[in-house]
Amino acid sequence: METNLKEICRDIRCDIMTCIGHLGVGHVGGCLSVVELLAVLYFDAMRIDPANPTMQGRDRLICSKGHAGPAVYATLANRGYFDKKELLTLNQGGTHLPSHCDMNLTRGIDMTTGSLGQGFSCAVGVALGSKLEKDGATIYAIIGDGESQEGQIWEAAMFASAKGLDNLIAFTDYNKLQIDDTVANVNDIAPLADKWSAFGWHVIEVEDGNDVEQVSAAVAHARGNMGSGRPTMVILNTVKGCGVSFIEKLGVANHNTQVSEADAQRAIAEIRGEE
């Protein structure tokens, strides 16, 4: 499975670069950092049916860092939710694939996100809904590290543990960079694990959040916490722009950056190991 997942990650990365390169600009850094997580969730962990995206009792993913929309779309397309050709419509007028996730536009998207902090509270509401319905679903949420500066994240964290929402597994994409500078320089969120722990969550730290094997193991571990009465936070130490060296090297400049078709081709060659 892991070999297969590595291939899937390569496909997702290539599709992210293709659609952002086709458009010319996009949130490339924070898309590339969550690829392994999305692959593990959609191709292994989640109980879903691409042919029936609104299936009752399905597992759900709320990407609270909504600007990683293109990464989620690339994953959904690879998983068979819609034709890969649709990825080329990213952010074009009238598209079903807007820069930030929209549940009313995109097949397979479970929540509208983009105003940071809100998606995580929505995920808590979804997890509460699943508990009330007793349908056994697992609710996954992805939070950005910069997003963790939003007070609403901590309001939601407090509520989720107070209400014992152990069907909620959240991930922090801890790539250490945000728009203006490093997270540490702007408004440091460290020590992150201690914070989540203090809020009553199980905390799993993943040394390399861009290693599918480590991410798979963490997700399995987190699933094992279900029934414990506490939600789980998985902190993924990731690299913003991971897998494309010239994007990685941009550092803080890679949050939302220009990518030409030629850049995309160069990136794809690197991802495919042809460089």
Place this chain on the structure above:
Amino acid sequence: MEMRAVYANCLAELMEKDRHVCVLDADLAKASGTRGLYEKFPEQMFDCGIAEQNMASIAAGLASYGFKPWIESFTPFATRRICDQIAISIAYAKQNVKIVGTDPGISAELNGGTHMSMEDIGVLRSIPGIVIFEPVDAVQLRAAMPVLNDYPGCVYIRLFRKELPDVFGADYKFDLFKADTLRQGSDLSIFVSGLPTVDVLAAAEQLAGEGISCDVINVHTIKPIDKESVLASARRTGAVLTVENHNVIGGLHSAVLEALAQEKIPVCAVGVPDRFGEVGKLPYLRQTMGLTVEDIIAAAKRAVALK
């Protein structure tokens, strides 16, 4: 009966019938009159604590799961404080969440300026897809509650929570999108929402004695406004007065002006004159904000004189 008791009783009936109806509080369930429902409906009542942003987005998440959540707080915290959560988590995402703001405008009384929202309708009226409803008495509220619950979208309910005199009788028929004519006249159309409605009726009675006959129309739904009724009355009388417990900017006055923008009809306003609130009891605040029966009569005469 207090409006909040009517509201809570209606919610209890709705929750009894449908386990997907649920209520979220931000530590003001006692103020909203719903604290007593927690024991009977433990799987439908949720206190989020003092975290209104979280409450609004959790409600959106529950709605996405097929629930019909109602969220409650004082009007400033149910609207301006969580404006982006309402705009994005609820309205933009098209989630079926009912938002209840209690103690609108001057009715916040002794809580004073910080808790006195004069702008809540204006804040929400500029966000697409939100119905804005302000009940005028217990009869209307009771008739409205099941309709609001069944309406498949976001509604803001601007709820005065204490007792109000009945404006409507037992034969009242409620239509969420149709304004109610309380009194018919030919010289002036008075459009009013919420708390000042009884004052407008008193003013209309006095004006009748002075030879000015008024249409009095209760605009319980400020958005979408019943443009047809507004236009029909205004064209017939040729002069308009709006009366509201809200800033004259952004609320009923603005909504009526927008409806009448193409008409050559004078429109005067009684409302809060673009200022913040302050502490005081209702009689003092009515005086200070220019919302007394005398203020309504004087503005009515100004509107008629402009014809």
